[in-house]
Amino acid sequence: xxxxxxxxxxxxxxxxxxxxxxxxxxxxxxxxxxxxxxxxxxxxxxxxxxxxxxxxxxxxxxxxxxxxxxxxxxxxxxxxxxxxxxxxxxxxxxxxxxxxxxxxxxxxxxxxxxxxxxxxxxxxxxxxxxxxxxxxxxxxxxxxxxxxxxxxxxxxxxxxxxxx
Amino acid sequence: xxxxxxxxxxxxxxxxxxxxxxxxxxxxxxxxxxxxxxxxxxxxxxxxxxxxxxxxxxxxxxxxxxxxxxxxxxxxxxxxxxxxxxxxxxxxxxxxxxxxxxxxxxxxxxxxxxxxxxxxxxxxxxxxxxxxxxxxxxxxxxxxxxxxxxxxxxxxxxxxxxxx
Numbered sequence: 001x002x003x004x005x006x007x008x009x010x011x012x013x014x015x016x017x018x019x020x021x022x023x024x025x026x027x028x029x030x031x032x033x034x035x036x037x038x039x040x041x042x043x044x045x046x047x048x049x050x051x052x053x054x055x056x057x058x059x060x061x062x063x064x065x066x067x068x069x070x071x072x073x074x075x076x077x078x079x080x081x082x083x084x085x086x087x088x089x090x091x092x093x094x095x096x097x098x099x100x101x102x103x104x105x106x107x108x109x110x111x112x113x114x115x116x117x118x119x120x121x122x123x124x125x126x127x128x129x130x131x132x133x134x135x136x137x138x139x140x141x142x143x144x145x146x147x148x149x150x151x152x153x154x155x156x157x158x159x160x161x162x163x164x
Numbered sequence: 165x166x167x168x169x170x171x172x173x174x175x176x177x178x179x180x181x182x183x184x185x186x187x188x189x190x191x192x193x194x195x196x197x198x199x200x201x202x203x204x205x206x207x208x209x210x211x212x213x214x215x216x217x218x219x220x221x222x223x224x225x226x227x228x229x230x231x232x233x234x235x236x237x238x239x240x241x242x243x244x245x246x247x248x249x250x251x252x253x254x255x256x257x258x259x260x261x262x263x264x265x266x267x268x269x270x271x272x273x274x275x276x277x278x279x280x281x282x283x284x285x286x287x288x289x290x291x292x293x294x295x296x297x298x299x300x301x302x303x304x305x306x307x308x309x310x311x312x313x314x315x316x317x318x319x320x321x322x323x324x325x326x327x328x
Contacts, residue, residue, distance in 0.1 A: 009173055012278040013293045018176060021297060046210065047315030114176040129177045133185060134325075140301055141324055144308035151211030160305055161298075 015114075019106045022136050023099065024163030029059070029143045030095055031158035033088060035150055041088050044149050052149055055142040056091055057082050063135050064098040067105045069120050070113070070128055078121040179278075183270045186300050187263065188327030193223070193307045194259055195322035197252060199314055205252050208313050216313055219306040220255055221246050227299050228262040231269045233284050234277070234292055242285040 013021070033041065033056060042053045061080040069076040084090045114129040124131070147157040177185070197205065197220060206217045225244035233240040248254045278293040288295070311321040 010276045010279065011175055012179060012182060012275070013176055013297075015176060017293070021294070025301075046312050047318070049312065049315050111176070112174045115174065129181070130185070133177075137189075137301075137304055138324070140304045141308040141311075144305040145312050147305075148210050148213065148309050148312040151213050154211070160302070 015106070015109065015111060018132070019103070022132070023102070025136055025139055025143075026063075026095070026099055026102075027163060028158055028160065029056075029139055030092065032143050032146050032150070033091055033095065035155055035157060036088065036146070037153070037155075038088055040149070040153055041091075042086055044153060046149060046152060049145065052142075052146040053082075053086070053091065054080075055145065056095075059139050059142065060091075060094055060098060062138065064101045064105075066120050066131060066135055067102055070118060070131065071105045071108045073118075075122055076120070179270070179273065179275060182296070183267070186296070187266070189300055189303055189307075190227075190259070190263055190266075191327060192322055192324065193220075193303055194256065196307050196310050196314070197255055197259065199319055199321060200252065200310070201317070201319075202252055204313070204317055205255075206250055208317060210313060210316060213309065216306075216310040217246075217250070217255065218244075219309065220259075223303050223306065224255075224258055224262060226302065228265045228269075230284050230295060230299055231266055234282060234295065235269045235272045237282075239286055240284070 033052075036044075036052060042051055045051050057080045061078055065076040065078070084094070109128070114132075115127050117125060117127055118131065119125045120131055124134075126134070147160075150157045197216070200208075200216060206215055209215050221244045225242055229240040229242070248258070273292070278296075279291050281289060281291055282295065283289045284295055288298075290298070311324075314321045
């Protein structure tokens, strides 16, 4: 329930619950990164697809910069080129930094904004809620591909439904 | 925006938009089923995982029965055993039937219900919104695994971001 000045009213989901939903998924994705052997994270592929490290770069390039643009209204550049040393530890550090940044930016989104239309990264137009659902869905999508990569390596992936 | 008797107020997402979001994903999943060669849909696997037909049975066993239980409050049995002829055409027919049923059940969910806690299939406890997000997320998850299956077969999957 959300509170306005004079009453409460029902919502499908509150902003804080949607953030928690997203961060729950991000915790799973973090565990998937951790589950990869160092080398396979950067090199293992199936059917000509990208290594999971490349997909994670995409996720890093979308989540924090996308949310930042929603909050600040200033165009962000979509940049999935990795400019750091290629270690899982670095990726996990960048992941954790984004997690914190997302928590901070989130508090700056007003409830009224979620149904406003914005254009992100100079080309993706849609409502704020649809942009955020896309961030989450796209993360689930690529992480699930990493589940297949892990299975093909004989590694048991983290449980999909454990989000804490 | 949702309308109450005396005012409108902001929502993250309206019930009709959440349904459209889900049905958009369901259209993508339908195209992924269609993209599989008949035999591979039932037999192709990677790393000891299930064939995509088995995953689709799970999706069919969750979506319509789960929503039906949310609406009717009567316990449903989780049954992912396939009792029909094993053809893609039959799966697509079941998929389309579920799509229609979901549209019908959806109109019977009151906005006030989404944050109520329910137990589905006799064991899964959570708010109605979290149950529905789980249905959607789980579909994205398994469909993404089918993307890898298709790529490993040299088949270009449907575009993830085209939902119409």
